[in-house]
Ligand SMILES: [Zn+2]
């Protein structure tokens with residue numbers, strides 16, 4: 388029989404070994420080959436079918452629920468291979484062009500384990516990636532369109548085709564990283580009349596881009612290396628979040644790296660911008676809007692499915708001739724400022740941005756982690772709010788915002804009320820008035836913040852004005 392001390396010593400030793408592995412693995416790119424991620428364990432479910440009882444099926448059910456294949460109404464996530472799992476798998480297989488066996492065959496598990504976008508494939512049970520609709524625009528009965536939109540087909544209004552974007556100031560991104568996003572935006576502006584311009588004023592930008600780690604306050608926590616890579620909100624929300632734990636490649640040939648968890652930043656950026664503009668996922672594997680992307684791979688060219696989808700929302704760019712002009716050409720200028728070999732700059736008149744291209748010469752990939760970007764290491768619910776407060780005079784405002792994703796649970800926060808007010812009294816009144824749960828949290832810098840369940844922005848704002856607590860012009864409502 389082991390004594391308590393012996394057990395503790397062994398535990399400590401194990402912990403020490405585990406920590407050493409993690410630290411060493413994180414510091415050295417050349418020797419770091421992280422192949423395991425949260426979803427790799429699904430491979431143990433190979434061959435499972437209806438009626439089986441296998442450890443790990445409950446986790447798979449939560450995965451399928453997260454991406455829309457099992458409705459929220461199903462709440463018992465047992466390890467039993469039940470009917471709801473079988474029907475979810477058939478839907479998944481249809482969307483990913485896999486034989487609809489309803490069992491966990493190898494091609495299904497292979498797809499499930501791939502890194503992917505955090506946006507659900509089926510939203511509110513109403514969208515499907517693989518409707519099998521016949522394409523109208525191509526005039527070809529054999530071509531099938533698979534692009535989708537978010538429920539209600541939200542899009543940026545016709546009066547707002549010149550969109551601005553800003554980077555979360557706390558990330559302190561280098562110009563090399565920002566250029567990756569500029570290139571990604573250019574892919575979409577080339578085929579539409581939309582334009583994208585970077586602005587320094589985070590609070591005024593239509594689209595905001597930020598790297599976060601783990602739980603970052605919107606109910607969709609990131610999960611470390613691989614797994615979900617990024618997510619973005621449908622119009623007119625404009626938020627685009629990336630997992631700061633990924634080994635992002637910002638430049639160079641991602642396919643040549645020995646690091647198996649390397650992810651091409653531009654490929655993911657082009658995809659997420661599609662969401663920012665209103666596109667859902669597509670079942671066309673070559674399409675940018677396909678939900679998964681393997682690590683060490685690159686896909687930045689819009690497929691005709693992407694082009695058809697975005698042009699249905701925004702119309703086409705008259706100067707777009709049906710094929711991308713974004714390929715290295717003979718009259719390109721050599722980029723000397725960047726210092727990287729084999730990179731060319733093409734100046735694009737339509738989108739008014741300089742676009743960096745790789746030539747066919749491959750060179751060592753550069754990782755974002757080498758560029759001194761600052762990723763918040765823990766959940767800071769006020770990271771975005773602080774960024775907005777840097778604007779002149781914005782400290783006078785009371786900020787009312789909601790955090791919501793795909794119709795799931797949402798949270799309303801009220802920040803910036805004068806300190807003289809009793810927050811607990813206001814909270815009590817709000818809870819009574821709108822029959823919702825809530826709490827007051829203390830932030831070291833911002834002081835007290837009221838949190839309420841549900842999207843209560845309109846209710847709260849009206850209440851604060853009518854109660855004489857804040858003037859209407861001093862309320863900033865976010866997220867509309
Ligand atoms: Zn996506």
Ligand SMILES: [Zn+2]
Pocket residue numbers: 603605607618628
């Ligand atoms: Zn997020």
